[in-house]
Amino acid sequence: MEIIWLKNLGVYIKDARGRKVMDNVDCQLLNIIQNEFPIVSQPYKVLGKRLKIGEDEVIQRLKVLKSEKIVRRIGAVFDPRKLGYVSTLCAVKVPEEHLEEVTEIINSYPGVTHNYLREYDYNMWFTLIVPDTEMIKAVLDEILQRTGISDLIVLPAVNLFKIHVNFDLCGRTEDAE
Amino acid sequence: MNNIDKMIVRKLQNDIPLCSNPFTILSKEIGISERQLLKRIREMKKIGIIRRFGATLYHRRIGFKANAMVVWQVPKEQVEVVGKIMASFSEVSHCYQRSTCSKWPYNMFIMVHGKSSLECEKVVAKISAATGIKKYKLLYSTAELKKSSMKYFMEK
Numbered sequence: 470m471e472i473i474w475l476k477n478l479g480v481y482i483k484d485a486r487g488r489k490v491m492d493n494v495d496c497q498l499l500n501i502i503q504n505e506f507p508i509v510s511q512p513y514k515v516l517g518k519r520l521k522i523g524e525d526e527v528i529q530r531l532k533v534l535k536s537e538k539i540v541r542r543i544g545a546v547f548d549p550r551k552l553g554y555v556s557t558l559c560a561v562k563v564p565e566e567h568l569e570e571v572t573e574i575i576n577s578y579p580g581v582t583h584n585y586l587r588e589y590d591y592n593m594w595f596t597l598i599v600p601d602t603e604m605i606k607a608v609l610d611e612i613l614q615r616t617g618i619s620d621l622i623v624l625p626a627v628n629l630f631k632i633h634v635n636f637d638l639c640g641r642t643e644d645a646e
Numbered sequence: 647m648n649n650i651d652k653m654i655v656r657k658l659q660n661d662i663p664l665c666s667n668p669f670t671i672l673s674k675e676i677g678i679s680e681r682q683l684l685k686r687i688r689e690m691k692k693i694g695i696i697r698r699f700g701a702t703l704y705h706r707r708i709g710f711k712a713n714a715m716v717v718w719q720v721p722k723e724q725v726e727v728v729g730k731i732m733a734s735f736s737e738v739s740h741c742y743q744r745s746t747c748s749k750w751p752y753n754m755f756i757m758v759h760g761k762s763s764l765e766c767e768k769v770v771a772k773i774s775a776a777t778g779i780k781k782y783k784l785l786y787s788t789a790e791l792k793k794s795s796m797k798y799f800m801e802k
Contacts, residue, residue: 503702505700508699510670531664535664542660560750593791626743628725629743633698636759
C-alpha cells in the first residue's frame with residue numbers, strides 16, 4: 470500500500486499492484502462522516518446528495534474503505550464519565566524480558582482499551598475504563614499482583630482541553646511523490 | 647441511564663449496519679420506533695453522552711504515521727492559558743491536564759500527529775515557543791499493543 474499526497478486535491482492510496490483504492494470523493498466522504506454523520510432515517514442517501522453521488526455508491530465506497538482498513542468503525546463515541554464510568558491513564562515499568570507476558574495480562578482486561586509501548590523508563594502506557602473508582606484500584610492491584618510489577622503510576626485526567634480526533638484528508642497540500 | 651438508553655449504547659458502540667436504513671434495523675432490535683431512536687441519539691449528542699457520531703479511522707493508514715505523546719511541566723497558575731494554546735494547534739488531537747505524583751512531575755499531556763517524527767518535533771517546538779514551556783518530553787510509541795473501543799454495559 471502506497472500513500473500518495475496530491476497538491477490541493479487530497480490523498481489517494483494505491484495498493485501494491487498499483488490499484489487506486491481511494492480518490493477525492495472518498496476523502497470528502499471521510500472528512501464529512503468523521504463528524505457530520507447524518508442522524509436520519511437514510512443517512513447514506515443524505516451523504517450521497519452532498520457528494521452528488523448515489524446512495525448505493527456511498528455504501529459501496531464505505532464497504533471498500535472498511536475492507537481496505539481505512540475506516541475502523543462507524544458508530545458512536547461515548548463520554549465514559551457521562552455513562553457513569555471512570556477512566557484513567559496508567560504507566561508501568563516492564564523489564565524487556567517480560568514484555569510479552571505482561572502485555573497479555575494487561576490486554577486481557579476489557580476495560581483496557583489502549584495500550585502502547587513507548588521509549589521511556591515507564592515503557593508501557595495503557596488506558597483503563599471501569600464502572601466505578603473502586604474498580605480502578607481493584608483492577609490495578611490485580612494487574613500488579615499477576616505481573617509482579619511494582620512501579621506503576623496512575624494519571625487520571627483532571628481537565629480536558631481537547632479530545633477531538635478528526636483527520637483532515639482534503640486539506641493537506643503535499644506534492645505527489 | 648435507563649434500560650432503553652443502555653440498549654442504545656450497546657448498539658451504537660458497535661458498527662452500525664451499512665445499508666439504506668441502519669437506524670430502522672437498530673430500532674427494531676432495541677424494540678422502539680425509529681423516530682424515538684433518532685430523537686434519543688440527537689439528544690445524547692446534544693448533552694455530550696455521545697462525544698462524536700461517525701467514522702473512526704485507522705490514522706496510520708491515511709498518512710499520519712508518527713504519533714508522539716508529549717508531556718509538559720506547566721506551572722499550576724498557567725495551566726488554563728497553556729492548555730487552551732496547546733489545544734488550538736490542529737496537529738494536536740488530545741490535550742489533557744492530568745494528576746501528578748512524586749514519580750511523575752508532568753501535568754499536561756498532548757497527542758501530536760504527523761507524517762514523520764520530524765514533522766511532530768517541529769510542531770512541538772512551535773508549541774514550546776508559543777507557551778514558553780521548556781520542560782517537556784516526547785514519548786513516541788514504538789508498538790500499538792491494543793486499540794479497541796470500550797464496550798459499555800456488558801458487565802454481568
